[in-house]
Amino acid sequence: CTHVQPPPRGTLQVLRGNGTSVGTIIVFHCPSGxxxxxxxxxxxxWKGSVAEWSSVTPMCKSVPPYETFGFKVAVIASIVSCAIILLMSMAFLTCCLVRCMKRSEQPSDRATQLWLQLRAGDLETVPPAYLGLKGVNISNSGGGGGGPAGRPGQAHDNYSFT
Known part of the structure; x- marks a missing residue:
């Protein structure tokens, strides 16, 4: 067989034989990229009466590097979407915590709750001691309409203006 040259940018390796004799096996290699x-x-x-190689010498063709722009865009989009999800979760949790805090700040004292529930008309029927008032005059009897200065049903502290 004729002497074989390695392809441009490639190498060859003789596995068997001397490189030109019948039975010679040659392997070709291409570099990275x-x-x-x-x-x-x-x-x-042998092909008939002539010794020939089984095929033509191969070529090493350069391969363009992998495009990484799409991968970079996907990574950035993933980071941004994770940040948005984290931000929205924090906002939701903050809203829930504020709502719970407002509920816990509502009056829990029994006297305060009763005071807020009572209507103006109900105050006359509640005993003064229950509301924490001492020395209250709730008498509707007396001259001029039942209470001091003629205002019926109004309670006053006996200790004021003495």
Whole structure:
């Protein structure tokens, strides 16, 4: 067989034989960033009365580097969406906590609750001691309409203005 040269930017390795005798096997290699076009294995064999290689010498074709722009965009989009989800979760939890705090700040003292529930008309029927008032005059009897200064049903502290 004829002497074989390695392809441009490639190498060859003789696995068997001397490189030109019948039965010689040659393997071709391409460097990183290149792809082999053609058969990577040649064998020298008889074809009729002439010794020939099993195929033509391969070529090493350069391969463009992988495009990473799409991957970078996907990573940035994932980070942004995670940040938005985190922000919305924090806002939701803050809203829930504020709502719970407002509920717990509502009057829980029994006297305060009763005071807020009573209507103006109900105050006359509640005993003064129950409301924490001492020395209250709730008498409706007496001259001029039942209470001091003629105002019926109005309670006054006996200790004021003495």
């Amino acid at each position: 290149h792809q082999m076009v053609g058969s990577g294995l040649l064998t020298c064999a």
